[in-house]
Amino acid sequence: MKANLKTCFSLVVLLFIFSVASAQEKQFDKVVKIDGEEMIGNVTAINDDAISFIHKGESLTYTVKTTDINKIQFASGRVEFFTETPSASPAAPAAPNSGNTVQSHHNQVAVLPFDYMGSGGSRDDKMGLKVQSDCYTFLKKKAAMFNIQDPMTTNALLVKNNLHVDNLIGLTPGEMANLLGVEYVIYGSVVITQTGVTNSSSNAYSSKSNGNRYNSTNFGSSTSSASFNTNVDMKIYNDQGQNIYADTHDSFWPDENAYEITLQYLIKRTPLYTK
The missing domain is CATH 2.30.30.100 (SH3 type barrels.)
Incomplete structure (x- = not known):
């Protein structure tokens, strides 16, 4: 009887803990x-x-x-x-805890510099800024209901607060949104890996008559081309720290600049995109 009571009590405790965790x-x-x-x-x-x-x-x-x-x-x-x-001009971002109102950041979106890992296995900060700029440009055309913060403003605020790609994780998404004065923050990464090298060669033959003799010449050439896999990852958080979108996709194309079409593919599937 005591064993049954202990079992029932344990089940009640487990159900209580589960319900609390679910509520949280x-x-x-x-x-x-x-x-x-x-x-x-x-x-x-x-x-x-x-x-x-x-x-x-x-x-x-x-x-x-x-x-x-x-x-x-x-x-x-x-x-x-x-x-x-x-429509109105985007409000100027404010520093953390500056008393930003809901209206000042309403429908504002900031794109952070992308974490770009090249085919050599090292981070390329310049390409990370290039992908950030490309993302901003595409969103400006296809997210008409939102004000997209200019990357120059975003990056200036990051520099003033000593933030860069390496230490962005030092702030929660909600804190980052408050820092940049926006409602939504886009995080992203691009990882390129070389998948193979294709070699090809060609030969040509020519001959020339010289009386009773023939002179022949062989011509040969060889080329090589590398193929790459490009993975683009994108996440969007709101100013409450909630993740409202997360997806990753591998490029359909094997060239090293394939991130552009893959980036557009992901943006079209975000809640920010409008046709």
Whole structure:
């Protein structure tokens, strides 16, 4: 009997610990209103003119008019827009703990320098900045609902805070967003590995008559070309530190500059992309 009681008690304790852990890991929806207010909790229903919403840690259901909502960022990472806010110039980023308001970083996106590992196995910081710039340019064209922070601004803020590719992990994604004054931060890496070398050769033969004699000449040439595998990894975090997108992809093409089309492939699948 005592053994059964101990077993039941152990099961109850395990269930309690599991429920607490599950509650801590639970992700929440974020409703961003037109005035910049952010509501964290669960969206339980969406109608034509209103949504039903329960605040985090509460049980009462509220009704919010869709005309008052700019967007909903669901726990899954999907973003649904309701009312597009008037376009404006990106707000100037502020230093950490400077009292940034929600409106100052709302819909702002920063692209960090990519961690670029060349085929030789060493980090190439210049190429990392090149990929950052390419990502920024493509997003400017294909993320019309967002303001993409200029890489020069992003990099200046990183330098002023003694941050570079090697030590970016010293800040959490939420802290990084606050530092850069944005709502979303893009992290990325490019890794190139040489997969093989192809050698080819060709021969040519010519002859020339000289009376009763023939002079012949052989011509030969050889070429070699290397093939590469390019892997691009991309992650996007919001200012709450939540990961809203993560994917990695190997290039379809074997050349060393194949990261460009692979980068575009990933961007098209992010919640920031609009056709």
